[in-house]
Amino acid sequence: MAYTVSPLASPFPVLPDIAGATPHAVRAGYKDWGRCDLTYVTLDEGTTVAGVFTRNLCCSSEVELGRANITQGHARALVVNAGNSNAFTGYRGREAVEQIMDQVAAHLGCAREQVFVSSTGVIGVPLPKDKAREGVAKALLAEPCSWKEAANTIATTDTFAKGATATAMIGDTKVTISAIIKGSGMIAPDMATMLGYIFTDAAVEPAFLQQCLSAANERTFSCITVDSDTSTSDTVLAFATGKAGNTPLASFESAGADAFAAAIHDVCLQLSHLVVRDGEGAQKFIAVSVTGAVSDESARKVGMAIANSPLVKTAIAGEDANWGRVVMAVGKAGEPADRDRLSIGFGGTWAAREGLPLADYDEAPVAAHLKGQDISIEVDLGLGDGAATVWTCDLTHGYISINADYRS
Amino acid sequence: MAYTVSPLASPFPVLPDIAGATPHAVRAGYKDWGRCDLTYVTLDEGTTVAGVFTRNLCCSSEVELGRANITQGHARALVVNAGNSNAFTGYRGREAVEQIMDQVAAHLGCAREQVFVSSTGVIGVPLPKDKAREGVAKALLAEPCSWKEAANTIATTDTFAKGATATAMIGDTKVTISAIIKGSGMIAPDMATMLGYIFTDAAVEPAFLQQCLSAANERTFSCITVDSDTSTSDTVLAFATGKAGNTPLASFESAGADAFAAAIHDVCLQLSHLVVRDGEGAQKFIAVSVTGAVSDESARKVGMAIANSPLVKTAIAGEDANWGRVVMAVGKAGEPADRDRLSIGFGGTWAAREGLPLADYDEAPVAAHLKGQDISIEVDLGLGDGAATVWTCDLTHGYISINADYRS
Numbered sequence: 001m002a003y004t005v006s007p008l009a010s011p012f013p014v015l016p017d018i019a020g021a022t023p024h025a026v027r028a029g030y031k032d033w034g035r036c037d038l039t040y041v042t043l044d045e046g047t048t049v050a051g052v053f054t055r056n057l058c059c060s061s062e063v064e065l066g067r068a069n070i071t072q073g074h075a076r077a078l079v080v081n082a083g084n085s086n087a088f089t090g091y092r093g094r095e096a097v098e099q100i101m102d103q104v105a106a107h108l109g110c111a112r113e114q115v116f117v118s119s120t121g122v123i124g125v126p127l128p129k130d131k132a133r134e135g136v137a138k139a140l141l142a143e144p145c146s147w148k149e150a151a152n153t154i155a156t157t158d159t160f161a162k163g164a165t166a167t168a169m170i171g172d173t174k175v176t177i178s179a180i181i182k183g184s185g186m187i188a189p190d191m192a193t194m195l196g197y198i199f200t201d202a203a204v205e206p207a208f209l210q211q212c213l214s215a216a217n218e219r220t221f222s223c224i225t226v227d228s229d230t231s232t233s234d235t236v237l238a239f240a241t242g243k244a245g246n247t248p249l250a251s252f253e254s255a256g257a258d259a260f261a262a263a264i265h266d267v268c269l270q271l272s273h274l275v276v277r278d279g280e281g282a283q284k285f286i287a288v289s290v291t292g293a294v295s296d297e298s299a300r301k302v303g304m305a306i307a308n309s310p311l312v313k314t315a316i317a318g319e320d321a322n323w324g325r326v327v328m329a330v331g332k333a334g335e336p337a338d339r340d341r342l343s344i345g346f347g348g349t350w351a352a353r354e355g356l357p358l359a360d361y362d363e364a365p366v367a368a369h370l371k372g373q374d375i376s377i378e379v380d381l382g383l384g385d386g387a388a389t390v391w392t393c394d395l396t397h398g399y400i401s402i403n404a405d406y407r408s
Numbered sequence: 409m410a411y412t413v414s415p416l417a418s419p420f421p422v423l424p425d426i427a428g429a430t431p432h433a434v435r436a437g438y439k440d441w442g443r444c445d446l447t448y449v450t451l452d453e454g455t456t457v458a459g460v461f462t463r464n465l466c467c468s469s470e471v472e473l474g475r476a477n478i479t480q481g482h483a484r485a486l487v488v489n490a491g492n493s494n495a496f497t498g499y500r501g502r503e504a505v506e507q508i509m510d511q512v513a514a515h516l517g518c519a520r521e522q523v524f525v526s527s528t529g530v531i532g533v534p535l536p537k538d539k540a541r542e543g544v545a546k547a548l549l550a551e552p553c554s555w556k557e558a559a560n561t562i563a564t565t566d567t568f569a570k571g572a573t574a575t576a577m578i579g580d581t582k583v584t585i586s587a588i589i590k591g592s593g594m595i596a597p598d599m600a601t602m603l604g605y606i607f608t609d610a611a612v613e614p615a616f617l618q619q620c621l622s623a624a625n626e627r628t629f630s631c632i633t634v635d636s637d638t639s640t641s642d643t644v645l646a647f648a649t650g651k652a653g654n655t656p657l658a659s660f661e662s663a664g665a666d667a668f669a670a671a672i673h674d675v676c677l678q679l680s681h682l683v684v685r686d687g688e689g690a691q692k693f694i695a696v697s698v699t700g701a702v703s704d705e706s707a708r709k710v711g712m713a714i715a716n717s718p719l720v721k722t723a724i725a726g727e728d729a730n731w732g733r734v735v736m737a738v739g740k741a742g743e744p745a746d747r748d749r750l751s752i753g754f755g756g757t758w759a760a761r762e763g764l765p766l767a768d769y770d771e772a773p774v775a776a777h778l779k780g781q782d783i784s785i786e787v788d789l790g791l792g793d794g795a796a797t798v799w800t801c802d803l804t805h806g807y808i809s810i811n812a813d814y815r816s
Contacts, residue, residue, distance in 0.1 A: 058739030058747040088735050090748060090764045123732030124765045227718040232736055310635040310718070310803075314811035324531030327496050328640055331466030339466040340498060356498045357532045395718075397808050403722035404804065 008277035008285050008373060009160040015147035015178040016165060020044035020241025021199040023150040024142040028135025030083030036153040039080040040139035047241045049075035050210035052217045054234035060087035061094040062117050063233060069113040073206030075239055076110040078197060080154045081119040081127060085193055087232040089126040096127035100136055107140050118235050120193035121156050151180040154195055158182050158278055164270035168263035170246040170256030175202035177263055181271040196236040196271050202260055203242035205250045212264045213238045220268035223300060223390040225307050226279040276391050281398025284316055286375045293386030298335045303390035305333035313395035319370040321363060323351040330379060341382030346370060354382065416685035416693050416781060417568040423555035423586040424573060428452035428649025429607040431558035432550040436543025438491030444561040447488040448547035455649045457483035458618035460625045462642035468495040469502040470525050471641060477521040481614030483647055484518040486605060488562045489527040489535060493601055495640040497534040504535035511544050526643050528601035529564050559588040562603055566590050566686055572678035576671035578654040578664030583610035585671055589679040604644040604679050610668055611650035613658045620672045621646045628676035631708060631798040633715050634687040684799050689806025692724055694783045701794030706743045711798035713741035721803035727778040729771060731759040738787060749790030754778060762790065
């Protein structure tokens with residue numbers, strides 16, 4: 001890739017194999033590039049599936065079909081196309097997705113609803129059916145690849161491969177989660193398209209898997225923002241092969257369910273942070289912690305208003321403890337807030353307490369904190385017990401260069 | 409001012425005198441600068457007033473008191489402080505505003521509720537009472553100044569002075585409107601603070617003046633955005649001195665009411681566009697026209713989602729007809745939209761119709777349009793009769809330089 005690696009990049013972790021989930025990577029040639037661009041993961045019979053999808057109303061056919069297919073709860077394969085998002089391509093785009101579902105289902109002898117397809121890349125160009133057909137044909141015969149190869153193959157404008165892992169004990173059985181994700185903001189003419197895939201050998205009923213994923217999503221993927229823009233293709237899928245042999249988890253009543261849910265949350269948190277760390281032009285990773293809100297959801301909305309404020313994000317880029325901009329962002333969130341109870345801090349040092357700038361405010365520790373790469377902003381609304389943390393990156397010349405200087 | 413004049417700047421128009429409204433400009437010295445920074449406009453007895461204020465919940469005392477004072481419907485004076493927004497300053501800030509109200513009211517022999525105060529500039533520092541007292545004392549004795557001087561005096565980070573005028577016939581009586589505004593986005597550590605003041609010699613009952621201003625606001629000030637951030641001090645006030653001698657307008661039943669309302673709308677439209685034309689780093693003025701929405705308000709929300717999208721704004725900066733980003737912004741607005749009915753164009757040329765890229769799309773006229781300074785984006789949702797136009801500017805390196813490179 002031609003992109004400079006993000007200064008916030010993390011090394012790819014050692015991702016354990018997951019029994020029953022086997023990745024493959026081939027080159028379909030969706031773009032004029034030499035790299036693999038079609039990822040194919042086979043899933044053994046009995047694999048359950050859950051998913052969360054973009055709320056963007058102009059979503060792709062992949063999202064529409066994925067959302068429909070998830071309801072039957074089982075999966076046998078995942079196909080991810082990179083280089084073409086197939087979004088805004090009407091019936092022709094939909095036909096290409098259905099062709100892939102049929103081709104894989106025929107090969108595996110499964111229902112087509114058990115084949116999940118994602119696409120990421122250029123918008124408005126129908127996924128070429130001939131390239132997809134040949135690519136899938138190659139994939140069906142390919143040798144397995146590593147999770148890192150799979151992570152590189154689903155990527156488009158990412159500047160580093162992203163993966164995460166966790167384990168949990170279910171009774172005496174250790175279960176493992178390995179996961180990959182792509183997403184870094186958007187580069188013309190591509191769409192951001194956050195695509196995340198979580199694989200575990202745990203045995204989990206589909207409804208409970210969905211419950212775990214949805215709950216984790218609320219506190220992780222729904223709490224990150226790079227530029228406030230929402231892709232038409234955002235998708236996170238979780239697959240549970242059941243090969244670990246634990247007693248299947250059916251609800252939070254099941255033994256080990258809490259540990260499993262915590263591990264899913266942990267992996268989602270890692271993945272979501274990796275996306276922010278590859279935010280376009282990002283130089284700093286910012287955590288915004290809001291406490292004292294009337295509810296957790298209210299705290300999240302206030303946090304997102306701060307994290308999406310161009311003025312807050314440019315202030316952090318400029319290493320400027322501009323708490324006035326944070327006040328502004330709190331106020332525009334539209335959530336319950338009282339100017340005279342509001343407190344704002346950076347890196348654990350309060351700059352303003354209960355509506356007034358601190359008389360003895362010592363800017364030195366704050367200035368030192370803002371020179372670092374990992375920045376925290378603390379906001380206490382002083383109203384209730386609601387709390388949330390959201391994550392974003394700063395807004396820099398790099399973002400403008402990537403998105404304005406580049407011509408599609 | 410040290411700021412480079414916006415390439416989109418308009419020359420200051422010839423603003424007619426308004427009988428009964430007399431501007432003065434003096435130097436209170438709120439900042440260490442040589443220029444005038446306190447504007448004082450006296451209003452003859454019988455002047456009615458209306459106002460619209462920021463929805464930001466962390467608003468300044470000026471906004472709180474202005475909102476309360478507007479209810480009695482009459483005004484005798486306006487005081488605008490530049491260089492200190494007095495926002496987030498608690499009871500000390502409030503006392504400073506009340507002191508100004510009392511000082512002016514004592515001099516004019518009017519109720520303090522008839523004295524309107526605005527402040528713009530640095531946040532978190534209480535307006536210094538001594539400087540305010542001396543400044544107001546000077547203003548009470550000052551010679552009148554021109555509207556252009558007043559426009560320069562209310563400005564902070566603006567790169568050019570902004571004014572607008574219009575006339576209307578009420579029966580046989582010609583009434584005149586002269587108006588000034590400041591605002592250009594925000595520069596650390598200042599707040600954007602759009603402050604607009606409209607003066608007319610028409611005789612207008614307060615309730616009808618409010619009706620005209622609120623209606624105009626919905627289609628003008630509420631339809632502009634520079635960076636999606638909302639100031640804690642935004643205020644637009646309209647004053648009607650009644651000196652033209654027309655039969656007072658009491659409602660849309662009054663003869664000439666339509667013409668007057670149209671003139672108020674015209675002035676608000678001019679003023680709102682001037683603010684966008686001074687948007688930080690702006691190189692292009694962008695009109696986003698949304699048609700076919702389920703309602704006008706829905707169209708406005710879709711338009712604002714597009715106008716606030718960093719990806720759309722950087723694409724325009726890059727002169728890139730990236731309609732995929734417009735699709736994304738439509739979808740994330742959360743308003744009713746159907747991907748397969750959506751049409752998108754630039755400068756009057758459709759790039760996509762009813763959910764599909766145009767097969768015979770000729771990019772040449774679009775490319776030529778995007779090279780200009782005045783850009784239009786057309787979106788048809790294909791659902792209903794709702795329509796709205798909103799205005800913004802592009803997002804450039806200039807915005808980042810102003811807001812990140814500068815340190816407070």
